[in-house]
Amino acid sequence: MDASYVNSRLFALRHSAAHLMAQSVLQLYPDAKLTIGPPIENGFYYDIDFGDKKFSEDDLVRIEERMAENAARDLPIVREELSREEARKRILAMKQDPYKLELLDDIPEGDVISFYTQGEFTDLCRGPHVASTGEIQNFKLLNVAGAYWRGSEKNKMLTRLYGTAFETQQELDRYLHNLEEAKKRDHRLLGRELGLFMFSPVVGQGLPLWLPKGATLRDTLTEFLKAEQLKRGYEPVVTPNIGSEKLYEKSGHIITYRDKMFPFMTDADGDTFILKPMNCPFHIEIYKSELRSYRDLPIRYAEFGTVYRYEQSGELAGMLRVRGFTQDDAHLFMRPDQLLDEFVATVDLTIFVCKKLGLHDYAVRLGTRDPSSNKYVGSDENWSLAESAIEQACKQMGLDFEISPGDAAFYGPKLDLMLRDALGRVWQMGTIQVDYNLPERFDLEYIGEDGQPHRPIMIHRAPFGSLERMIGLLTEHYAGAFPFWLAPVQIVLLPIADRHVEYAQKVREELLSIDPKLRIAIDDSSERLGKKIVMNQAQKVPYMLVVGDKDAENHTVSVRSRDEGDIGAMEIAAFLQRALG
Numbered sequence: 001m002d003a004s005y006v007n008s009r010l011f012a013l014r015h016s017a018a019h020l021m022a023q024s025v026l027q028l029y030p031d032a033k034l035t036i037g038p039p040i041e042n043g044f045y046y047d048i049d050f051g052d053k054k055f056s057e058d059d060l061v062r063i064e065e066r067m068a069e070n071a072a073r074d075l076p077i078v079r080e081e082l083s084r085e086e087a088r089k090r091i092l093a094m095k096q097d098p099y100k101l102e103l104l105d106d107i108p109e110g111d112v113i114s115f116y117t118q119g120e121f122t123d124l125c126r127g128p129h130v131a132s133t134g135e136i137q138n139f140k141l142l143n144v145a146g147a148y149w150r151g152s153e154k155n156k157m158l159t160r161l162y163g164t165a166f167e168t169q170q171e172l173d174r175y176l177h178n179l180e181e182a183k184k185r186d187h188r189l190l191g192r193e194l195g196l197f198m199f200s201p202v203v204g205q206g207l208p209l210w211l212p213k214g215a216t217l218r219d220t221l222t223e224f225l226k227a228e229q230l231k232r233g234y235e236p237v238v239t240p241n242i243g244s245e246k247l248y249e250k251s252g253h254i255i256t257y258r259d260k261m262f263p264f265m266t267d268a269d270g271d272t273f274i275l276k277p278m279n280c281p282f283h284i285e286i287y288k289s290e291l292r293s294y295r296d297l298p299i300r301y302a303e304f305g306t307v308y309r310y311e312q313s314g315e316l317a318g319m320l321r322v323r324g325f326t327q328d329d330a331h332l333f334m335r336p337d338q339l340l341d342e343f344v345a346t347v348d349l350t351i352f353v354c355k356k357l358g359l360h361d362y363a364v365r366l367g368t369r370d371p372s373s374n375k376y377v378g379s380d381e382n383w384s385l386a387e388s389a390i391e392q393a394c395k396q397m398g399l400d401f402e403i404s405p406g407d408a409a410f411y412g413p414k415l416d417l418m419l420r421d422a423l424g425r426v427w428q429m430g431t432i433q434v435d436y437n438l439p440e441r442f443d444l445e446y447i448g449e450d451g452q453p454h455r456p457i458m459i460h461r462a463p464f465g466s467l468e469r470m471i472g473l474l475t476e477h478y479a480g481a482f483p484f485w486l487a488p489v490q491i492v493l494l495p496i497a498d499r500h501v502e503y504a505q506k507v508r509e510e511l512l513s514i515d516p517k518l519r520i521a522i523d524d525s526s527e528r529l530g531k532k533i534v535m536n537q538a539q540k541v542p543y544m545l546v547v548g549d550k551d552a553e554n555h556t557v558s559v560r561s562r563d564e565g566d567i568g569a570m571e572i573a574a575f576l577q578r579a580l581g
C-alpha cells in the first residue's frame, strides 16, 4: 500500500468502519472474540473468533444493518492512552482475552498503548480514526473467509469478515459495480468459454495449455512485437530450455534465485542441468562468443523465451501467476554513453506496445536506490549515471513519473509501467531494468576507441512481461471482446441454409485474396440462423456475415457487427474497408 493511501482520510475511514463492524458483531454475538481488524487496499477486514458458530450470508446482512444503526447513533470516537496495567484490565473487562492480551504483549515496552472507544465499545488500537461513527455512511460487507490466527496453520482458524467503505455513495456503487464486472471478466472463466486456454490437473498446476484460439491470439501478439523489434534494430536469438548449473552459478542465480527454481537434474555423465528460469545468461554467452568493438554496440538480442519458475501452489493465479511462461524478453548491451538513448528507445517501444493494445491509461514509476542501504552492486558513479539517465529519459519524453526510492533491484535501477485496465485496476507490466551486475559477473567487455577493454551496460526489458500475463490482462480488459486485429476469429460467415455454403466459401476466398492474413471461419453447422448468431455472439467474434439467396445474387454480405449490431447488406470490398477501418 502506498504511503499516500495509508496517510489518507479514506484509510482512517475504513479503519473506523472495521471498528463499527466489530462493535456491531459484539452486540449481536456477545461471545465473539476480536483479533485484528486493519484497513486494506480496497476496504477493511476483521478476524474474529466466533467459537463453533457457522457463518452465513444472513449473518452479514444482520451485521450490516446493525452497523447502519450504530452509525446513525453518531457516537464520538475517542482516543485515550493507558498504562499497560490499565490496558490489561480494560481488555479483561471487555472479555477480549486471550487475543487482545497477546497483541498487548506485542507492544514494545515504552511504546504508547492507546484505545479507541465509541459508545459501549472499546478496542486496543493505534488509530487513527475519523471523529465519529456518523461519518461512516457508505459501506458494504462483502464476504467471509477463513484465516489462521497470526497466519499460522498451527493456530486456530478464525472468521475473516471483509467489507469496504467510501466517502460517497457514488464511489461505493462504482466499486461494487466493478467488482461484479471483474467476476464476469475473470480470465480463467473467459479463457475456457472462448476457447483460449485451460489448465489440467494431469498436466500439472500452473502449466497452461493453449487452445487453438488462444494460440492464435498469442501468435498475433508475437508477430506484432517481432516485426516492431526488427524495425527498431533488435536481432532474434533462440536458446535452449535447460542450461548447465555452471551457467547459473556464474550468473549468481543459484544463490539469489534458488527458491524459484525447479529441482536440478543430473545426467549419466554427472553434469547438472537447470530448467531455465531466466534467459539472460544465455544471451550473455552469445555476446561473449565474439570480441566486441565500441562500433558494434548497442547489440539488442530478442527472444520469446520460455522459462519455468517454481511458484508455490497457493500463489498460482490463472494466467497471472504460472509456473511455465514465455517472456517477450530482450537484452541490450551498450556503452555508458549510449544508455540514455537506449533507455528512451526502450521506454518508447514499451509505450508504443501498450497503446497498440488499447491500454492508454498508465503511470510510470522509477525504482531508485535506498540511500541508507549498501546492498547494491556497482560503483556510485554508475548508479548516479543510470538514475539520472532514466530520469532524464522520462523528462525528455514528457512522461509523468513518480520516483520510488528503495525500489531498485540490487543490480540496477528500473522503470515500471503501471497499467490501469477498463475497471480501474492497476497491473504492473513492462519493466525496464538497468544492470551493472551481470556484465561484471560474466566479465563482459568491448574494445573502446582507446584500444582498451571496457565494461558494457545491460538493459533487460519485456514490454508484455509475459504472453501469459498480458493475455490474461487483455482478456479481462476487453471482457473477451478483443479488437479486430487481435481477435482469434475476426469474421465468421453464417450461411442461412446448406445451399449457401458454397457462396460463403467464395466470399471467404475473395476476402483472403484481398488480405491473406484475415482469420475467417464459416459456421456451416446445421443449427438455425438465430442459434448460430447467438453462439457466435457469445464467442465475441467482431463480425458475422450472414449470407443467403439475395446476397449470392447481389454479391453482397449482410453484416452484423459485435459492437454496432445489424448494419445491413454491403459489397464485400466495402465491408472489408469498414472492418479494417
Ligand SMILES: [Zn+2]
Residues within 6 Å of the ligand: 015, 019, 037, 123, 124, 125, 126, 127
Ligand atoms: Zn483499530
Ligand SMILES: [Zn+2]
Residues within 6 Å of the ligand: 278, 279, 280, 331, 460, 461
Ligand atoms: Zn534478463
